[in-house]
Amino acid sequence: QKEVEQDPGPLSVPEGAIVSLNCTYSNSAFQYFMWYRQYSRKGPELLMYTYSSGNKEDGRFTAQVDKSSKYISLFIRDSQPSDSATYLCAMSENGGGADGLTFGKGTHLIIQP
Amino acid sequence: KAGVTQTPRYLIKTRGQQVTLSCSPISGHRSVSWYQQTPGQGLQFLFEYFSETQRNKGNFPGRFSGRQFSNSRSEMNVSTLELGDSALYLCASSPIAATALYEQYFGPGTRLTVT
Numbered sequence: 001q002k003e004v005e006q007d008p009g010p011l012s013v014p015e016g017a018i019v020s021l022n023c024t025y026s027n028s029a030f031q032y033f034m035w036y037r038q039y040s041r042k043g044p045e046l047l048m049y050t051y052s053s054g055n056k057e058d059g060r061f062t063a064q065v066d067k068s069s070k071y072i073s074l075f076i077r078d079s080q081p082s083d084s085a086t087y088l089c090a091m092s093e094n095g096g097g098a099d100g101l102t103f104g105k106g107t108h109l110i111i112q113p
Numbered sequence: 114k115a116g117v118t119q120t121p122r123y124l125i126k127t128r129g130q131q132v133t134l135s136c137s138p139i140s141g142h143r144s145v146s147w148y149q150q151t152p153g154q155g156l157q158f159l160f161e162y163f164s165e166t167q168r169n170k171g172n173f174p175g176r177f178s179g180r181q182f183s184n185s186r187s188e189m190n191v192s193t194l195e196l197g198d199s200a201l202y203l204c205a206s207s208p209i210a211a212t213a214l215y216e217q218y219f220g221p222g223t224r225l226t227v228t
Binding site: 036041042043044045046088090100101102103104105106 | 117146148154156158160161205216220
């Protein structure tokens with residue numbers, strides 16, 4: 001079993017829809033949770049980060065962490081064609097740079113105009 | 114502020130050769146991490162450097178090595194290249210190594226193809 005599981009998609013939704021992206025993990029020591037967006041031929045770009053359990057909102061994006069279920073989610077409201085990209089979840093135990101991030105394989109999201 | 118830069122952007126090498134990739138972090142960032150991205154395995158952590166010291170290393174063979182210079186620029190080297198080393202190699206820099214891991218900024222990557 002992989003440490004972090006993420007449905008690769010592709011996930012195709014119409015413009016304006018609410019998108020739900022999810023990851024499950026097995027390592028209960030993970031405390032820091034991040035979502036990255038990666039466009040084709042680009043490096044990942046940090047969207048959201050959360051420490052421990054709870055919700056965090058930033059504009060159209062909401063990140064949720066449920067440590068009891070080892071499940072994290074990213075919601076995108078009012079989705080736009082420019083949101084079409086691969087979304088990667090990432091996690092770490094200690095939050096320090098030396099820890100290294102454990103990534104999911106990414107979900108390819110397509111927003112249809 | 115300039116972002117993380119990586120050179121070269123594309124590289125084609127032959128099996129058995131070695132390769133060196135370069136990363137210049139964002140000015141003021143002292144931590145540099147390297148990742149390998151492949152379709153099959155996704156993004157995997159290679160190693161992290163802070164103040165010219167490797168602090169952590171992922172589960173990769175010894176053919177993968179790196180170093181960091183006093184100006185925080187970093188290089189990674191892969192010796193005796195194998196076909197499976199074909200990947201996108203990403204460098205990420207962070208402003209403060211001990212905290213703010215979430216402030217990890219990625220470069221565009223170097224696409225390595227081994228033939």
